[in-house]
Amino acid sequence: MLGYIIRRVIMLIPLLLIVSVVSFVIIQLPPGDFLTTYISNLRSSGVMVNEDEAARLKELYGLDKPLYIQYFIWIKNILLHGDFGRSFQWNQPVSEILAERVPLTVFISILSTIFVWLLAIPIGIYSALRQYSIFDYIFTFLGFIGLSIPGFLLALILMWFLYSQLGVSITGLFSPNFVTAPWSTAKVLDMFKHIWLPVIILGLGGTAGLIRTIRGNLLDELRKQYVITARTKGLPEGKLIFKYPVRIAINPLISTIGWMLPGIFSGESLVAIVLNIQTVGPVLLRAVMSQDMYLAGSITLILSALTVIGTLISDILLAWIDPRVRYEGGAE
């Protein structure tokens, strides 16, 4: 087990390296470097730019050096000082802007994953046990609709529905008086009053896929001989189903975290923009709009790195729960 974990962690390093290179390419994509944009932006808003300050920044980020050296300086600053660069739009270090937003993004994503499980496991099991029943068809149909309505459209439609029916506006993550307030128990409680909607919206898309997987797996398991043996032995039906086939059928819960994470992060940024939630999504949109590339690149870097690490954790968990995976991995 330990060997497996070490091997997987080592495999993580090249992946993270590629992630960082891609993010750096993104930062460099728009014409002109960030300092020129920064200075021209300041000039256009009528601020006198101090030549010394410009030269200092240029030196700090090595903007006069070739690209690959710039990349190493960028990486070194991130790894050693946690310095992701500077956002000219906010006139703040990127790390300060993201400090509160990244944990919120992660928190909402984790809640959504849990929501997906809570919804998909019982429905998946039910659909398999009562295959071709009316509810099975209904859930299948609803699942297809869930798959076909992207989160941001669902957010728009729900927003309109709740507003026109109940007259409540459901945007934001905090009540107005809490938005800028420091963290406190009251603020956390307030957040839970608002957080359920994005969590449900994000969860519904993933639920449909997971229901299909669990249903399919459980159906496969139910046809196996050990189930028949157990049944002939006279094992009570409830115990029989929940003790063996179900346990195997919900294995994909863990392995699917890997492919659910990119989807959830993706959806989260869009839904956050529509619902105006203080996570990384709206910041990314503003950054991209004004070509604030250090900010945009850092967000891509952080989100991609988080998915890669999340996938790793799910792989390790899976190997821990299901030893067959570990041996297959070892054989490679």
Added chain:
Amino acid sequence: MRNNINPNYEFEKEETAGRYEEKEKFYLASQWQLIWWKFRRHKLAVAGGIGLIILYFLAIFCEFLSPYSPTDRFTEYSNAPPTKIYFWDKSKKFQRPFIYGLKRELDMASLSYKFVKDKTKKYPIRFFVKGKPYKLWGLIPTNFHLFGIEGGADTPIFLFGGDDLGRDLFSRILYGARISLSIGLVGVFLSFILGIIIGGISGYYGGQIDNIIQRMIDFLISIPTIPFWMALSAALPRNWPVVKTYFAITILLSIIGWCGLARVVRGKLLSLREEDFTMAARLVGASEWRIIIRHLVPSFTSHLIVSITLSIPSMILGETALSFLGLGMQPPAVSWGVLLQDAQKIASIALYPWRLIPALFIVVTVLCFNFLGDGLRDAADPYAR
């Protein structure tokens, strides 16, 4: 079935003649015929297919089907609600469909414009009406529209309401379908070429090349797509012409889109290259590419079609999301995502809920593709039980 020892053979044959013929038909049928039979039984998939044919038909003939061009403005009718169509007037006698004229009045209580029906003015709806001249597909000059108000240039018919500038949302949705529906096809075509080449190399040669390509795919799949596309779109200048933006976005969407297809191609190739017919072809001295194109590709075409069908919706949604955020297609180009930009603010949807109608079209399209893909997946391998 056939049993020559049985003395009742002739009798049995007669009795089961119908079934026998059916079986013979089954054994003689080509693979594609079997797929079609199996697909036909999947009702939702057939419905999805028909839905898509209708949607693409709307997109192809949008100039003719829409009463106005997407840029026609009726300034008096900005934000007019969807026009109601009547078949009966006060005389309660059934007649050809008509609409009433609208009057805009300033509501002093809320200080906003309200539209009031002017029941004195009736405008009948005519079919094949002469309207503004246009060129069908930019080629055939004509001025016929499927329906419209005759001579009523001042009173427009807005089936889905009007937008801020007094343009017809129905016409704009039909025109928008062109970009929204085609971008999925073009994007998938690009991904398909990339996927089949890269996946083919990966699956056919195996070994170290395969390993590198697989890691690359693992990486691309693990990127959260929307943030990645958003960041990449920062490099697209906002003032590019429509066609250029269109292709830039398709390329953007294909950067990740090819991975899924490459995986299918690789997986199938890995199993097919072990088959006897591959070995036979190799023994006769066929070249590598000939084996791939002539022998291997046809064996998994049906599986490819399934993956293609299922990957179109994510492309359509990608374009919609980007355009919705203002990062994709830019006005004056019309796509469903661009149209939804008007529905971003809760205040505007609350007042003008018809602005959400493009969302309905998107959902229906994606649903149709998913149903169709699901049915095709079941039918793709007709020999499987």
